[in-house]
Amino acid sequence: MTWHGPTFRISDGEHIDGAWCLVRRRHDLLDEYVVEHLFVYADGLITCDGSGPADLAGLERLLATGKLALDPPHARERREEPPKRSKWETRYPEPRTDESFLAEVADEIRRLAGLPTAADRCRDAVLAYTEQPTQERRLLLRDAYLAVPAHLRVYLLGDMDRQDRPLRMLLTDLGEAVDGDGPVATEDMHHHALAYFTDLAEGIERVRRSRAVPYADDPPGVPVPPVAVDEAVYPRGWPTEPGLFTLRNDYDAPFTYAGREYPTVVHAYWALSAADPADHDRILAAATARRARELAGGTARRADWPGTRLAVMADLLRAKFDRHPRLAEVLLATGEAPIVHIGISEAPFWRDEGPRGGRNWAGRLLELVRSELCAAQSGQTPAARTAETALRAATRTGSQTGENGGA
Template sequence: MAIGQRTWRDVDGERIEGTWRHAFIRNGGDYYLTDLVIYADGMIDCWGLVTLEELEDKLASGWVATTLDEGARASAHHLGSWRLTEPRIGMTPQRLLGEVRDTIDLLNGRPDSTQRCLAAVEVFRSEPTEENRAAVRALYEAIPEHMRHYALGDMDRKDTPLRILADGPGAHIERWYGDPIEVTEEVHARALEYFAKRERTRREYQRKVPPDGPTEPIDTSVLIRQTVFPKGWPDDAGTLVLRNEYPAQIEVAGHSYPTVTHAYWALSVADEAQRAEIAQAARPYDAEKLAETLPRRENWPQARAAVMAGLLRAKFTQHPDLAAVLVGTAAARLIYTEVGSTFWGQSGREGRNWMGRLLEVIRSELAAEELDVQV
């Protein structure tokens, strides 16, 4: 079962990850199409939270239905209802239970039944004893039956190479497609080579880097933490010079501002006299508080990211020493904290971190200038 459809529930302030699949609930003789929600702590919501053991009972009783009766009424809440004609369903209680167990493993970052079986294959390849073969066979059979032909992710061979290793020479295998095959020594050797090639391909893929660089940052993230200095900024503020409230005067459209914060809040208001007053505020904090009491420009939320990008460009092009600090963060993810704004900053799990993203864009532009790349 895929776990791409994510959800969660809160338990005493802790976020419990979950996912869901469609299922039928049978209540009063009718079937209801609903979501079976599976959580990492082993709880399952099937019109009420139950444990894995209780889900097994629900499946045995038919409450969670894996068979559909001809002519029965079915309903999808608030969407419609219908009568079942020639109903077909490819699920059994044990198959569904196996899916749910695998999903709980994956939600917890543990290997599921397929991954455990493939790990046993690698053990067998390194030490091909009958005991290790038996382990492969047992773990193969532990994969939910309807999921076995997906185990290798190979829609041409399906799970045939896996079954060849699990059963060994002398066995006869009924396949999902085509004629049965006898596992000769030659067939067994080809299956071993299949897994050897598969492992080589996997390792090559893991080492492969996209031609234009890694997808994710490879350097440790840099936290640009919001900090108050009652006695003034230190001479060596490190990466805190990347903060918008750092005292770095900028010139923008013929106007001077003591910090990016002053400029941003001044430009956010419509009245020119009020903009001048904000620009002259004693501290960045004062500039923000003054602007908070004044009306924003029309459509400011749509424009604010572009305005901020322009102000950051001004700061780092007008202050090469600060630009050097920004470029010095290399390819690290920049995480900017901002009390009261989950748009610009990030705090814990919350926040869109747009300031960090924009700083990364400006950093990239500065690096492109050093490479003399014209765009």
């Protein structure tokens, strides 16, 4: 069964993670089976279009009564018998039954809830046996293996060639035929299986160490919740005490950029985007950031704007916070938290839209400038970075002078 996701539902204001797969539901009026979505959630709720909410016991009843089916009955009747092969030789998984499907659904619910699945527990039992290969741990491993839904056992080790055969060999008692019709289990066979799992454990450890390298500089501890920089309207003017609202681009914080004074980042961004120097000056003279954005909407953009706008916005933010140390303190006070820029005035390229998307570049660039301010406080800003910034500013000033008629 293929599970799809992520999905979720809201219950009493709480976000409940879920996943879904396809099943067949008997349509009473048409007297036939139609494909439906079966949703399962981390709290154990199960729903299927037209069948109402249920739990595992309810799902079992729906399968037993034929209201839900994994395959339409006529498809099972037409299915040809596979060629006769011994159970040991076959490379196909066990047939999926209602019982094994219910075990799979229970495992999916555990996974969504952040709990170990039967496959997780079996892999842990493999590692435990590898560390200390006693008869007691072998029996525990057998129980863990048999707890995995039968039709999924063949995929348990992720080995396309051997599949789960090393497990089946190891879990068969000495002198017994593996799977009832395979080779007789011997000491040598058990040793080979144990060597396989020893190599597997060492490989897992190598992968774990290699994966740890890219994350070696991640901050320790639990992730910091994001800081939301929301859009707000203040009819009586901006509050006197600086807060997160000062991080927004429409906040009145004049600064100098490329030799010109701009009242807000919004004024500067949209004025600099204009292809016509006259449009630049009209936008710059707008009474409010909102009016500047409205004026810019009807003007032509510079040809290079899509490729340069992120760099320009980053420099405008640097200029703003360099000019206003109190605002820089507000930005630094957000610590290591992700900054989520929320609103309706900017395009999704700049803002976060939650589950609907949004690229949140305004928030990302604020995090970049915050990191630079933090590095400057620590005396870790490279001299080369300062020189590069100065060179880029000088180049841009010359270009701006030519573009905007000496602006």
